[in-house]
Amino acid sequence: MKFHYYPETDSLYIELSERASVDSREVAPGLVLDFDAEGRLIGLDIDHASQVVNLQRLEVDSLPLTAFSLVGLKSEPAR
Numbered sequence: 001m002k003f004h005y006y007p008e009t010d011s012l013y014i015e016l017s018e019r020a021s022v023d024s025r026e027v028a029p030g031l032v033l034d035f036d037a038e039g040r041l042i043g044l045d046i047d048h049a050s051q052v053v054n055l056q057r058l059e060v061d062s063l064p065l066t067a068f069s070l071v072g073l074k075s076e077p078a079r
Contacts, residue, residue, distance in 0.1 A: 005055065012049035017042040 002015040019042050021034035030047035046052055 003058070005049065010048050010050050012046045012053065012055070014044045014046075015042070016044075 004013040019036040032045040034043040
């Protein structure tokens with residue numbers, strides 16, 4: 001699972017699978033679900049994400065993670 005945030009459009013894409021999307025459905029204003037050829041959910045697109053979710057914090061609880069990476073993270077200088 002990958003989280004992609006696009007600040008220029010303030011959209012958050014949650015990629016659940018690397019399979020190709022063949023169908024997209026808007027299920028609520030600004031919330032689009034992507035499906036693969038078999039009809040499985042592969043991603044969620046949230047428009048105006050900063051108005052919908054707290055982008056300042058990501059909390060993970062009891063996931064069986066075997067790998068974790070932070071890509072493109074901007075860090076603040078130590079004080």
